[in-house]
Amino acid sequence: MQEKNVSFNNFEQCIKCTICTAYCPVVAVNPSYPGPKQAGPDGERLRLKDKYFFDENLKYCMNCKRCEVAxxxxxxxxxxxxxxxxxxxxxxxxxxxxxLASTDLMGKAARPFAPIVNSIISTKPVKGVMDLMLDIDKERSFPKYMGKGFENWFRKNAAKEQDSFSRKVAFFHGCSTEFQQPEVGKAFVKVMNAVGYGVELIDEKCCGVAMISNGLWNSAKRHAEHNVKAFNKVVEKGLPVVATSSTCVFTMRDEYPDVLDVDNSSVRDSITMVEKFLFELIDSGRVKLVFKDDYRARIAYHVPCHMDKLGWSIFTRSLIGMIPGVALTVLDSNCCGMAGTYGFKKENYNYSQEIGRPLFEQIKYLAPDFVCCECETCKWQIEMSTGYDVLNPILILADAMDLEATTKANGVG
Ligand code: SF4
Ligand code: SF4
Incomplete structure (x- = not known):
């Protein structure tokens, strides 16, 4: 019997226009990469005849999905x-x-020694050793681990009061919020509570995107199956699964069935980004946001490739655009070049920087107060390559909102 994923795809619909090749950021910089048309539909025809036609250079695909959008x-x-x-x-x-793929295991191992780990991995000699022994490029900066995680904060400081809300969301916080940016999760809880929604945590595992990129298919599949099971439990109670990371959301909605053959049909439509969730509540008149009078910021918005693929950047643009004191510039559509763990690797580092250069140059030219972006790995790349801070939209909203006035306006408490 033919494997389900051998020919589930619609490669025969290719009209050979080569637009995908024009949009692929990798083919423009890496001569070893065959490009989306050849690696995708053209190659699939040949591979179905004989697996001999498989080309290992397909590993250079960053899985940015820009070809699919185009x-x-x-x-x-x-x-x-x-x-x-x-x-x-x-x-x-x-x-x-x-x-690189074991984001949750590495986070758990690093957390108890976070200050020491952070200072050691940023020293030149250690970076040199990692370059030599592990092929992790010595020019790459690592995101900082935090000593205390988001889940711990939630249980100690917020869990109890969530029971007082009649409406709730299930929050998929992801590895970055747990290990590197707990402030994103704290902001999420503050904003959701202010608009009248309690927050419930999910028995989640890493979404698995880094495992997919690094060829750890069985581990990625196990994580996907675990998450779908956990999502089913909250969705059966009527709760949506809301997240702050565009890459996690995209992976859990689309990569689970399309790449890992994990059936998520019972939960897919319930997995959403917080920006979409909030915008729809506001648009339908069910909640109100009240902003501080004195909040001022010049913000440049970088749409991550996976947010583009979801087609949901309009919700972030609309929400941030609602803040009276904000001057928002949507940056030109460019890949940052990081693609999760891709930009850490020595063989990809220069390509990764070359791909991101137009984006870095535009940010430096605009000189905003900070950059807005829903993806943590774009954040690492842009911060390292431009020196500008990159904030998740939920942090911007929590900072710009008058939380007390919003709470009152939504009749909470
Ligand atoms: S796969 Fe590429 S070449 Fe084929 S139709 Fe799509 S954009 Fe055109
Ligand atoms: S996913 Fe990105 S890197 Fe891969 S072929 Fe498509 S455009 Fe190129």
Missing amino acids: CPSGVKIADLIHSARRRYSREMPEFRDRI
Whole structure:
């Protein structure tokens, strides 16, 4: 019997226009990469005849999905590429790839020694050793681990009062909020509570995106199955699954079924971004946001590739645009070049910087107060490459909102 994912895709719809190749950020900088048309629909035809035609250089695809957004025929090009890697690649993930993909394990291991780990991994000699031994580029800066995680804060400071809300959301916080940016989760709880929604945590595991990129298919599938099961429990109670990271949301909605063959049909439509969730509440008149009179900021918004693929940047633009003191510039559509763990690798580092250069130059030219972006790995890349701070939209909202006045306006408490 044919494997489900061998030909589930619509590669035969390709009209050979090559628009995908024009939009692929990797093909423009890396001559070893065959490009989306050849690696996707053209290659699939050949691979179905004989797996001999599989090309290991498909590993250079960043899975940014820009080709799929551009394709006029709706061919799932990157899904074809990653399904082919999953089926045919004979390369085993290196030790480095396993480390980079294990975001939750690494976070748990680093947390008790966070200040020491942070200072050690930012020193030149240690970066040099990692470059030499692990092929993690010595120019790359690492995100800082926090000593105290979001879940711990939630249980100690917020869990109790969530029971007083009649309406609730289930929050998928992701690894970055747990280990590097607990302030994103705290802001989420503050904003949701102010508009009258209690927050419930999910028995979540890492969404698995880094495992998919690094070829750890079985681990990614296990994580996906665990998460779908956990989501089913909250969705059955009528709760939406709301998140702050565009890459987690995109992976859990689309990569689970398309790349990992994990059926998420019972929960997919309930998984959403907080910006979409909030905008729809405001638009339907069910909640109100009240902003501080004196909040002022010049903000440049970078739409992450996966937010573009979701088609939901309009919600972030609309929400941030509601803040009276904000001057918002939407940056040109460019990939930042980081693509999760891709930009850490020595063989990709220069490509990653070259891909991101137009974006970095535009940010420096505009000189905003800070950059807004829903993806944590875009944040790492932009902060390292421009020196500008990058804030998740929920942090901007929590800072700009008059939380007390919003609470009153929504009749909470
Ligand atoms: S997903 Fe991105 S890197 Fe991969 S082929 Fe498509 S555009 Fe190129
Ligand atoms: S953009 Fe779509 S239709 Fe055009 S060549 Fe690429 S896959 Fe084929």
